[in-house]
Every structure is written in structure tokens, then in C-alpha cells.
Amino acid sequence: MSQPPITTASGIPVADNQNSLSAGPRGPLLLQDFHLIEKLQHFNRERIPERVVHAKGSGAYGTFTVTHDISRYTKAKLFAEVGKQTATFARFSTVGGERGSADTERDPRGFALRFYTEEGNWDLVGNNTPMFFIKDPIKFPDFIHTQKRNPQSNLKSAEMMFDFWSHAPESLHQVTMLFSDRGTPDGYRHMDGFGSHTYSLINAEGQRVYVKWHFKTRQGIKNLSAEEAGRLAGSDPDYSQRDLFGAIERGEFPQWEVKLQVATEEQLDAWSTRTGWNPFDLTKVWPHGDFPLLPVGVFELNRNPDNYHAEVEQAAFSPANAVPGIGYSPDKMLQGRLFAYHDAQLYRVGTNHQHLPVNAARCPFHNQQRDGSMAINNGGAARNYANVVASGTAPGGMGHGEQGLALHGDAGRFDGRGAEDDYTQAGNLFRLLTPVGKQNLFDNLAGPLSQVRVETLQRQLAHFDRADSAYGDGVRAALQARGVQL
Structure with a gap:
């Protein structure tokens, strides 16, 4: 297939893409060769800062299909009816390694999902483990x-x-998972995913329940032995990327069953009193015997990106992206991530990273944010400020119109280490x-x-x-x- 003529980034035809402009056949190069200068300048700037964590990853597009009615728990429109489909994007990753590290290292795996809903983007950013090493974000760095x-x-x-x-004794739960066979999953298709944190759902009556999200692989759990993971790290460090991309290319679309654990605040209080465990502690899980899994839907990946950098490397997730009917919780680690993820994307990708196609909402959006790098349409001619409503407003709650989240206790720094069961x-x-x-x-x-x-x-x-x-x-x-x- 013939390629279109080469142009500069501004669309100007390039006369010669093989030879630089020089003073005679042996002479020095000339600064007026803009095509040469533009190519070298862009080449020097091809890399954006890699993620501090989750630097090595793979991504794909797909769909989420509702199979069971959970509208009694949430007013979120993506769950409005059985059979409804929502477009999605997923990124899987290793956590600790650099971009050039091996896919098969012993490490938790990131499991980040984006749902492009009619009410905006919902990002569910978790791991392939239901717990984590620490319970307070001040220790994360x-x-x-x-x-x-x-x-x-x-x-x-x-x-x-x-x-x-x-x-840090609270790390033992996750350390045990990490050094078990599940610390080296056989690619991304053969592992479960978890929202890990406690989130919440709010229904049309303003009632809140707390939830844990689970994604159970339909491909079956498969793990690599330590020896096989080490061998692949040397012979095929991109093993998981190759496996996911190849499966989708062949039409073998991986699927995960989406499930929920649900609890009211009263149920969690009673459970916490009985067990001594904080239900919002990320180093703990909710046992399935106490909070059984409820089916919700099916998540499928069925389309590879056309360009890795534009669609996977520049994908910018944040758990703060929650649509009406989906909320947060007092989970301290989640509270820290609500700030840290968006702040990281502002530094890593840019001020207007939400304008990039992989990050842009697929529903109408409007705000008064303007200017900065990559301001693609910059709001057009629309006003860049909102007037104060002199008569006052009637806020519907803490975020997207839900009932306010009750807060308890005095402001302070509380250390439960030594008194908590780790x-x-x-x-x-x-x-x-x-x-x-x-x-x-x-x-x-x-x-x-x-x-x-x-x-x-x-x-x-x-x-x-x-x-x-x-x-x-x-x-x-x-x-x-x-x-x-x-």
C-alpha cells in the first residue's frame, strides 16, 4: 500500500526526506533546513516522563455489559438496565519496574479500567490483588x-x-500474596482484578452502600513458576504485552465477570465490632462468607490500540473520576489517591491531558478551565467564567448530588500500629x-x-x-x- 507524501507537522510538503540541506556535497549543514531541525527537535522530545509506578503496561479497548440489575444500589446510568453496553479502555501493568523492565517480574499487577459513560468517565483503578502493603498514603513514597x-x-x-x-506488619497479608504463585501471573488474561479499595454506590433515593469490586477472569487463573518467570524475563521481557495483543488480534477476546461485595454502614460497623478489623483498611479484605459476591456484568477486551504512545502511554487514569451514583469511602489510601493520580497526570502528560482522545469524555462536557499546554479547542468562544448565584444555591450533597458522607471524630493523627490485628x-x-x-x-x-x-x-x-x-x-x-x- 502506497504511503501518503511526507509533510512537516504543519502540513508543508517535504521535498527530500533522505538528504539534509548542506553547503555543497561535503559542506556543513544549514540551519534553514527546517525539516531536519523539526525531526531532531521532535525526536529529542518523544518521551514523556514515565509513570513513577505502573510504568510498564499494556492496554486495549472493550465493552462492559450489564447482566444483573443493581439499580437498587446505584443511580449510575451505565447500570440502568440489563443488556446495556458501555465502551471501555483497560490498562494492565507491573507496579515497581521501569518501562523497560520485564513483564514477568514478581510484582503486583495494575488493573485500571475506564468506562466511557453518558455521564462522564468512570475510572476504577485497582490491582490484581484485593489488598495492599500499607494503609496510610503518607507512607506510599x-x-x-x-x-x-x-x-x-x-x-x-x-x-x-x-x-x-x-x-510494617500490616504488609504481611500482601507480602504473602506477592510471594505466592499469584505474584507471577501468566500474562494479563489469566488473572483476576480488584478495585481493592472500598468504594460506595448511591441510589436514586440518596441511600449509600459500600462496595468492593471484583473482576473474575473467564480464562481461568494461570500462574508462572518462579523459574519460568525468570526465564521469560530474559527471553521475552514483553511476554504479557505479546500475549494480550496477540489474543485480541486472533479474535480470542478475554473476558472478566464483574462482581460486587455490598454492605451498609451498619453492617460494616457490626462486622468491625465482631472482628476488630477496620473495613476501610486497604491491608484487609472482606471475607466472602460475610459479604458474598453479587454478579453485575461482563467486561470484554476486543480491540487493540492503533498507537501505543497515544492510547496506552498517554492514558491518564484517576479514581477521582466517579460518575453520579458512584462514590468514595473513608479508605485513607483511596483518599490519598484521589489527589495523587490526577496530580501525577498533570505533571506527566500535561495540563489538558483530559482533551486527548483516550482520556476525553464521550459525552458533552463544559467547564471554565482554559489555556495551558495542549488546549485543543480551549472552550472556543464560550465564556471562561461562571457568575456567582446571588440568591444562593441548594447543593445536593458532597459531590455528584448524593447524600453527604458522615464524618466522625476529632481531626488528628492516629496510629493504630501495635493495637490492630495484622x-x-x-x-x-x-x-x-x-x-x-x-x-x-x-x-x-x-x-x-x-x-x-x-x-x-x-x-x-x-x-x-x-x-x-x-x-x-x-x-x-x-x-x-x-x-x-x-
């Missing part, structure tokens, strides 16, 4: 620094990771593993733990013991098999 590179050696450091985790749920997860799964967990932990200081090792082993004595004993045996003296 510290935690992520331990997953990156040592500032002196510029190498990944097991000591940094376990020094942090061993001082071990039972980690032990429950350990006891769910098969004997083979437990041995893999022991071996996967023994590798990096064999590289840490004695004080760090003993502190981490004590956490395993408190979760389940068999947990600690198994890790010790795996360490001794590696020649570590205990």
Missing part, C-alpha cells in the same frame, strides 16, 4: 522507594524491601494454599530473604510465626536449604 533502586548502587535491594516490610488475614491466606503452593511460597521468600541482614531476617520471620507457626517454620527450612545459618 517511602514504600515505593524501597521497590525501586538503591540510591548508591542503583540496584534493586532485597534489604530495602524487607527492611520496610519487616517494620496477622489473622495473612494466616488465613497462607492456610488456603495447597501444600505445593505453600512450598513455592517458602522458596520464593527464601531467595530474597537470604540476601538481607540478620536483624531484618529475624524481624520478618517473627511476622510469619505470628501469622501461622507453619509459615515461619517453612521459610526457615527453605532458608536452611540455601545454606543460611539461623
Whole structure:
């Protein structure tokens, strides 16, 4: 197929795209060769800052189809009727690595979804795990620094990771998941996804319920062994990208069943009183026996992007993007992300990143935001201010017209460490593993733990013991098999 004639970015035909303008055949180049200058200038600026976390990722478009009526819980129009479809975009990622890192590293996987609804974009930004390492966003920069590179050696450091985790018992639940077989999923199609945080839904009567979102893969859970994940990291570091792109190209469209856990505030209060667990603590899960999964719909990916940079690298998610009928919760980590994600996109992509096609709402939108980089239409001739309503307004609630979220307690800094149970749920997860799964967990932990200081090792082993004595004993045996003296 013939290619269209080459032009400059301003549409001016290019006479010669092979030879620079020079003073004679051997002479120096001339500054007036604008095509050469424009090509080099743009090449120097091809990279936008990579994401601090979730830098390496894959994306695709799809649809969400409602299969069960949840209108009693939410007035959000995308759930209005069974059979309704909403266009979507998804981005999967590893969390800690750089853009050039391997897809098969032991790491949580990002599971970010965008729903292009008639009321605006709804972004549900989660992981392939239902819990996380920390419960307060003030520790997030510290935690992520331990997953990156040592500032002196510029190498990944097991000591940094376990020094942090061993001082943060609340991390044990997620550490157990990470070093189990699920820490190295077999591509993105064969893993579940979770909203992870507690969110809320608001119905037409203004009633609020709290929810946890689950995405159960219809392809079945498949994980890589530690050995296979390591081999692929060297032979095919883009394994997950290749698998997802190829499956969609072949018409093998991956699907996930969308499900919900639902609870009223009264139910959560009663559960918290009984268990001692904070239902808005991201290091905890809601057991399915207490809050069963309810079916909602099916999420399918069925179209690959045409351009990776424009549609995947520039995709800018934020959990603050919640449409009417969908709300937040007192989850401290969620509260931090409501600010941090949008702020990151302002820095990484630009002031008007919402104007880019992958980020733009597919419904009419209007505000008084103007100017800045990438102001594509800049509001046209519309007024760039809104008048004050002198007679006053009647606000309908805290955000999109829902009832206000009740707040309790005095403003202050509260540290529950030492008084909260950080071990039972980690032990429950350990006891769910098969004997083979437990041995893999022991071996996967023994590798990096064999590289840490004695004080760090003993502190981490004590956490395993408190979760389940068999947990600690198994890790010790795996360490001794590696020649570590205990």
C-alpha cells in the first residue's frame, strides 16, 4: 500500500526526506533546513516522563455489559438496565519496574479500567490483588522507594524491601500474596482484578452502600513458576504485552465477570465490632462468607490500540473520576489517591491531558478551565467564567448530588500500629494454599530473604510465626536449604 507524501507537522510538503540541506556535497549543514531541525527537535522530545509506578503496561479497548440489575444500589446510568453496553479502555501493568523492565517480574499487577459513560468517565483503578502493603498514603513514597533502586548502587535491594516490610506488619497479608504463585501471573488474561479499595454506590433515593469490586477472569487463573518467570524475563521481557495483543488480534477476546461485595454502614460497623478489623483498611479484605459476591456484568477486551504512545502511554487514569451514583469511602489510601493520580497526570502528560482522545469524555462536557499546554479547542468562544448565584444555591450533597458522607471524630493523627490485628488475614491466606503452593511460597521468600541482614531476617520471620507457626517454620527450612545459618 502506497504511503501518503511526507509533510512537516504543519502540513508543508517535504521535498527530500533522505538528504539534509548542506553547503555543497561535503559542506556543513544549514540551519534553514527546517525539516531536519523539526525531526531532531521532535525526536529529542518523544518521551514523556514515565509513570513513577505502573510504568510498564499494556492496554486495549472493550465493552462492559450489564447482566444483573443493581439499580437498587446505584443511580449510575451505565447500570440502568440489563443488556446495556458501555465502551471501555483497560490498562494492565507491573507496579515497581521501569518501562523497560520485564513483564514477568514478581510484582503486583495494575488493573485500571475506564468506562466511557453518558455521564462522564468512570475510572476504577485497582490491582490484581484485593489488598495492599500499607494503609496510610503518607507512607506510599517511602514504600515505593524501597521497590525501586538503591540510591548508591542503583540496584534493586532485597534489604530495602524487607527492611520496610519487616517494620510494617500490616504488609504481611500482601507480602504473602506477592510471594505466592499469584505474584507471577501468566500474562494479563489469566488473572483476576480488584478495585481493592472500598468504594460506595448511591441510589436514586440518596441511600449509600459500600462496595468492593471484583473482576473474575473467564480464562481461568494461570500462574508462572518462579523459574519460568525468570526465564521469560530474559527471553521475552514483553511476554504479557505479546500475549494480550496477540489474543485480541486472533479474535480470542478475554473476558472478566464483574462482581460486587455490598454492605451498609451498619453492617460494616457490626462486622468491625465482631472482628476488630477496620473495613476501610486497604491491608484487609472482606471475607466472602460475610459479604458474598453479587454478579453485575461482563467486561470484554476486543480491540487493540492503533498507537501505543497515544492510547496506552498517554492514558491518564484517576479514581477521582466517579460518575453520579458512584462514590468514595473513608479508605485513607483511596483518599490519598484521589489527589495523587490526577496530580501525577498533570505533571506527566500535561495540563489538558483530559482533551486527548483516550482520556476525553464521550459525552458533552463544559467547564471554565482554559489555556495551558495542549488546549485543543480551549472552550472556543464560550465564556471562561461562571457568575456567582446571588440568591444562593441548594447543593445536593458532597459531590455528584448524593447524600453527604458522615464524618466522625476529632481531626488528628492516629496510629493504630501495635493495637490492630495484622496477622489473622495473612494466616488465613497462607492456610488456603495447597501444600505445593505453600512450598513455592517458602522458596520464593527464601531467595530474597537470604540476601538481607540478620536483624531484618529475624524481624520478618517473627511476622510469619505470628501469622501461622507453619509459615515461619517453612521459610526457615527453605532458608536452611540455601545454606543460611539461623
